[in-house]
Amino acid sequence: xxxxxxxxxxxxxxxxxxxxxxxxxxxxxxxxxxxxxxxxxxxxxxxxxxxxxxxxxxxxxxxxxxxxxxxxxxxxxxxxxxxxxxxxxxxxxxxxxxxxxxxxxxxxxxxxxxxxxxxxxxxxxxxxxxxxxxxxxxxxxxxxxxxxxxxxxxxxxxxxxxxxxxxxxxxxxxxxxxxxxxxxxxxxxxxxxxxxxxxxxxxxxxxxxxxxxxxxxxxxxxxxxxxxxxxxxxxxxxxxxxx
Amino acid sequence: xxxxxxxxxxxxxxxxxxxxxxxxxxxxxxxxxxxxxxxxxxxxxxxxxxxxxxxxxxxxxxxxxxxxxxxxxxxxxxxxxxxxxxxxxxxxxxxxxxxxxxxxxxxxxxxxxxxxxxxxxxxxxxxxxxxxxxxxxxxxxxxxxxxxxxxxxxxxxxxxxxxxxxxxxxxxxxxxxxxxxxxxxxxxxxxxxxxxxxxxxxxxxxxxxxxxxxxxxxxxxxxxxxxxxxxxxxxxxxxxxxx
Numbered sequence: 001x002x003x004x005x006x007x008x009x010x011x012x013x014x015x016x017x018x019x020x021x022x023x024x025x026x027x028x029x030x031x032x033x034x035x036x037x038x039x040x041x042x043x044x045x046x047x048x049x050x051x052x053x054x055x056x057x058x059x060x061x062x063x064x065x066x067x068x069x070x071x072x073x074x075x076x077x078x079x080x081x082x083x084x085x086x087x088x089x090x091x092x093x094x095x096x097x098x099x100x101x102x103x104x105x106x107x108x109x110x111x112x113x114x115x116x117x118x119x120x121x122x123x124x125x126x127x128x129x130x131x132x133x134x135x136x137x138x139x140x141x142x143x144x145x146x147x148x149x150x151x152x153x154x155x156x157x158x159x160x161x162x163x164x165x166x167x168x169x170x171x172x173x174x175x176x177x178x179x180x181x182x183x184x185x186x187x188x189x190x191x192x193x194x195x196x197x198x199x200x201x202x203x204x205x206x207x208x209x210x211x212x213x214x215x216x217x218x219x220x221x222x223x224x225x226x227x228x229x230x231x232x233x234x235x236x237x238x239x240x241x242x243x
Numbered sequence: 244x245x246x247x248x249x250x251x252x253x254x255x256x257x258x259x260x261x262x263x264x265x266x267x268x269x270x271x272x273x274x275x276x277x278x279x280x281x282x283x284x285x286x287x288x289x290x291x292x293x294x295x296x297x298x299x300x301x302x303x304x305x306x307x308x309x310x311x312x313x314x315x316x317x318x319x320x321x322x323x324x325x326x327x328x329x330x331x332x333x334x335x336x337x338x339x340x341x342x343x344x345x346x347x348x349x350x351x352x353x354x355x356x357x358x359x360x361x362x363x364x365x366x367x368x369x370x371x372x373x374x375x376x377x378x379x380x381x382x383x384x385x386x387x388x389x390x391x392x393x394x395x396x397x398x399x400x401x402x403x404x405x406x407x408x409x410x411x412x413x414x415x416x417x418x419x420x421x422x423x424x425x426x427x428x429x430x431x432x433x434x435x436x437x438x439x440x441x442x443x444x445x446x447x448x449x450x451x452x453x454x455x456x457x458x459x460x461x462x463x464x465x466x467x468x469x470x471x472x473x474x475x476x477x478x479x480x481x482x483x484x485x486x
């Protein structure tokens with residue numbers, strides 16, 4: 001292409017097309033911070049999609065997308081594994097454990113989280129129509145399984161990943177902001193300390209971690225954002241069909 | 244435990260709890276054959292679940308489960324990656340490519356296959372209620388995306404994985420038996436050569452591969468099995484709620 005004569009800053013080596021409130025995108029920010037990778041963040045506008053997003057993820061047209069030297073990677077769990085594999089040396093902490101069996105266990109539970117927590121969470125937020133009691137029961141049953149999984153995975157240490165935050169910590173932890181917001185929005189106690197003492201203590205540690213603190217939104221902001229999101233979806237005729 | 248006095252053969256190092264007709268289980272057989280790993284196959288009975296299955300996969304209670312020295316791994320894509328990581332040396336062919344970006348691309352499309360092909364396929368088989376025209380359109384749209392993905396991934400070679408069958412070949416290829424069966428069951432041309440020339444030629448190569456030939460069921464058997472499965476599900480009151 002001919003030069004336009006205008007000065008344009010070169011694109012950053014690592015860019016994330018995301019949204020500050022998206023739990024899928026939060027996974028990517030946490031992973032990059034864990035690895036100590038600088039990135040440029042591009043906030044997508046609710047109810048709209050940037051040209052760059054449509055070009056980078058033409059199949060799903062969804063955030064997050066990681067652009068690494070311009071090459072797009074989409075789907076949060078795919079991105080997490082890509083980040084782990086690209087920034088694998090130089091003392092960067094590993095996201096997935098080295099042991100194949102431990103990796104399989106974390107991958108199994110991560111898929112479980114996305115199958116059970118995410119669909120129920122959007123019902124409880126009122127973003128998708130559905131039975132709220134059923135959704136609350138589904139989250140509770142999932143957390144019960146994950147409470148037991150935590151004991152097995154952590155082996156008395158701080159995280160699912162042991163001494164450090166790992167794949168499953170990030171995948172489940174990314175939901176914590178919205179689960180806290182759901183408690184206000186739907187008036188349901190979700191992460192009940194009396195039922196899930198291990199997960200509740202883990203959640204506090206996860207929130208306090210340096211890679212999480214800066215990118216995990218405050219509950220109040222999420223509650224406000226949820227109201228705004230529902231109004232935008234309704235105005236665009238997308239309510240009930242869109243997460 | 245005290246010895247019962249009876250002679251019992253020790254369990255094989257590698258066992259698969261599966262079903263000959265399950266496309267999810269077929270992935271595991273193909274991967275093990277590719278790696279040259281001997282395994283013992285345990286056929287689960289339709290409409291029933293063995294004690295070993297319930298114990299090995301208490302969360303989902305579904306096949307396939309890989310038992311490696313007695314330790315269970317569940318969920319077909321988790322198993323594929325476990326197999327790739329455990330049998331990574333000794334000249335065994337790799338299932339996922341070495342390059343992180345190529346791995347991310349295969350993982351992205353593999354998830355796409357399970358999101359789009361599997362749910363539509365069971366509707367076309369009549370195992371789950373749904374709009375068959377819509378399901379056929381969904382499969383067709385997915386195959387169009389995968390036709391384009393094949394060109395990009397294979398770079399003129401035989402498989403998504405290049406010269407050898409890889410992760411995405413196995414994930415998509417495992418559906419081929421049922422897609423052929425669907426053509427008879429629902430009277431819909433699915434893998435249409437005029438629309439999907441690359442995928443049609445790839446499917447022939449996949450079928451002819453030594454790791455696939457022995458484990459991919461004949462179309463006629465799948466058509467018969469489908470009728471039998473529907474009758475069992477109806478008899479047990481599970482029809483429409485179960486894949």
